[in-house]
Amino acid sequence: LAKTTQPISMDSYEGQEVNITCSHNNIATNDYITWYQQFPSQGPRFIIQGYKTKVTNEVASLFIPADRKSSTLSLPRVSLSDTAVYYCLVRGTGFQKLVFGTGTRLLVSP
Amino acid sequence: GAVVSQHPSWVICKSGTSVKIECRSLDFQATTMFWYRQFPKQSLMLMATSNEGSKATYEQGVEKDKFLINHASLTLSTLTVTSAHPEDSSFYICSASPVTGDDQETQYFGPGTRLLVL
Numbered sequence: 453l454a455k456t457t458q459p460i461s462m463d464s465y466e467g468q469e470v471n472i473t474c475s476h477n478n479i480a481t482n483d484y485i486t487w488y489q490q491f492p493s494q495g496p497r498f499i500i501q502g503y504k505t506k507v508t509n510e511v512a513s514l515f516i517p518a519d520r521k522s523s524t525l526s527l528p529r530v531s532l533s534d535t536a537v538y539y540c541l542v543r544g545t546g547f548q549k550l551v552f553g554t555g556t557r558l559l560v561s562p
Numbered sequence: 563g564a565v566v567s568q569h570p571s572w573v574i575c576k577s578g579t580s581v582k583i584e585c586r587s588l589d590f591q592a593t594t595m596f597w598y599r600q601f602p603k604q605s606l607m608l609m610a611t612s613n614e615g616s617k618a619t620y621e622q623g624v625e626k627d628k629f630l631i632n633h634a635s636l637t638l639s640t641l642t643v644t645s646a647h648p649e650d651s652s653f654y655i656c657s658a659s660p661v662t663g664d665d666q667e668t669q670y671f672g673p674g675t676r677l678l679v680l
Binding site for chain 1: 667
């Protein structure tokens with residue numbers, strides 16, 4: 453399982469774009485990169501997942517460079533409700549366990 | 563789609579009693595479910611992998627006789643905390659992955675169960 457490293461915390465203001473970068477230097481060929489959001493006293497919520505290049509959905513974009521040793525979660529125009537902990541995880545194929553790192557605590561202020 | 567539920571959402575029990583937590587995949591089937599524990603201000607820690615029709619696989623340091631896991635069907639896994647003690651008080655979260663569909667192998671998490679042992 454590839455170990456991930458991400459900033460412990462980040463601060464932003466409403467309406468700004470937030471980019472959270474995660475490093476996973478020993479990612480394996482078949483590994484996928486997955487991001488989750490967690491609010492206090494709730495289970496993690498799936499945000500986005502990708503293998504390479506760029507993936508976009510209705511809530512976020514995920515940028516993965518060619519070497520795949522890092523990835524960046526981009527949240528466009530954050531609001532106060534985006535204040536949460538964001539986890540970057542690497543998983544292999546199949547129904548494999550996920551190992552959570554410390555996550556990034558994002559605080560969005562007015 | 564891909565909704566996972568847990569019951570109960572919170573429970574308070576006396577020390578020495580057993581508590582059962584249910585995890586259900588509501589709109590998909592899951593051959594594998596996972597159980598996590600999370601203490602305040604900390605990250606999720608995987609406890610065990612629950613396999614439908616077979617024994618669970620426990621992570622190192624997790625007592626299998628204390629945390630009993632049963633995966634009776636493709637939509638239900640249960641975690642029983644036996645002889646609970648105050649140090650077992652925590653937030654327990656399960657996850658499951660669809661066996662078919664475009665999002666198979668993606669893990670979806672339940673809302674969690676808050677356990678307080680007095």
